[in-house]
Amino acid sequence: MRELINELKDIKLAIFDLDGVIYRGNSLIHNSDNVIKDLKENSVKIVYNSNNSTATRQMYVDRLRNFNIKSEISDFYTSASIAAGEITNLKKSATIFVIGEIGLMEELEMRGHTIVNVDTDCSKVDFVIVGLDSNFNYEKLMFAQNCILQGNAQFYATNVDSTLPVAGGLLPGAGVMVNAVQTCTNQKPVKIFGKPNPFGIIAILKDTDTPPNKAVIFGDRLNTDILAGNRAKIYTVLVLTGVTKKSDVMKTREEFIRFPDIDKDLNPDLIINSLENIFVR
Numbered sequence: 001m002r003e004l005i006n007e008l009k010d011i012k013l014a015i016f017d018l019d020g021v022i023y024r025g026n027s028l029i030h031n032s033d034n035v036i037k038d039l040k041e042n043s044v045k046i047v048y049n050s051n052n053s054t055a056t057r058q059m060y061v062d063r064l065r066n067f068n069i070k071s072e073i074s075d076f077y078t079s080a081s082i083a084a085g086e087i088t089n090l091k092k093s094a095t096i097f098v099i100g101e102i103g104l105m106e107e108l109e110m111r112g113h114t115i116v117n118v119d120t121d122c123s124k125v126d127f128v129i130v131g132l133d134s135n136f137n138y139e140k141l142m143f144a145q146n147c148i149l150q151g152n153a154q155f156y157a158t159n160v161d162s163t164l165p166v167a168g169g170l171l172p173g174a175g176v177m178v179n180a181v182q183t184c185t186n187q188k189p190v191k192i193f194g195k196p197n198p199f200g201i202i203a204i205l206k207d208t209d210t211p212p213n214k215a216v217i218f219g220d221r222l223n224t225d226i227l228a229g230n231r232a233k234i235y236t237v238l239v240l241t242g243v244t245k246k247s248d249v250m251k252t253r254e255e256f257i258r259f260p261d262i263d264k265d266l267n268p269d270l271i272i273n274s275l276e277n278i279f280v281r
């Protein structure tokens with residue numbers, strides 16, 4: 001059994017971001033499957049926390065199985081599942097217009113909400129929830145605008161990531177759709193459920209009965225994963241296999257010195273080139 005580095009030897013729970021940490025698009029990031037296996041051997045519980053709301057949790061289970069990583073639906077906390085849980089606390093059986101994909105729609109429907117399309121009377125819509133939607137179009141935007149401005153719908157967002165890392169590079173992220181709705185309504189989302197909101201991480205700590213000082217998050221983005229982790233007061237590890245490059249970290253470090261007002265929670269506790277670096281050589 002491989003031994004964990006000193007910084008992580010008391011850890012009981014590891015929270016993994018997915019895109020840019022475990023895989024990039026359809027490619028497994030080298031050896032992340034073995035790292036998960038070896039962490040489990042070290043009695044570390046593994047969960048996954050992704051801002052990507054497009055896939056269902058079952059789709060994530062299947063995707064990881066294809067990479068030889070065993071997981072269960074309850075191991076996943078997506079911005080869609082977190083949003084659906086919170087919306088349900090606000091209102092049971094709500095009428096919702098979704099700019100988003102199956103991941104978000106399914107999480108809402110399984111909690112008893114009704115998803116409507118653009119032909120509906122907008123005065124009946126309780127919530128407009130916006131996430132990444134690869135079929136986003138002007139018609140959906142107009143309807144969302146109508147629900148919010150002419151109707152009584154409240155505007156929520158799953159996450160505001162600017163980009164989505166895929167195998168060949170970057171695609172536009174959910175933030176693009178959220179900004180479109182924000183621009184044409186002149187309203188900000190009431191709440192953005194995904195990281196950097198620490199809400200999901202706090203829910204994970206509660207569900208797994210883990211104190212913050214026994215938990216770590218592995219993420220590839222400073223302004224989502226690391227910020228959320230630091231806000232939830234858990235140990236934060238930036239992995240340079242995704243969006244953030246070493247030069248970005250140097251730039252952020254310089255900014256910490258030049259602009260003392262910058263959010264110190266952007267600073268990870270540890271930076272590693274690869275997940276392999278969490279084991280003693």
Ligand SMILES: [Mg+2]
Pocket residue numbers: 017018019020021219220221242
């Ligand atoms: Mg990521």
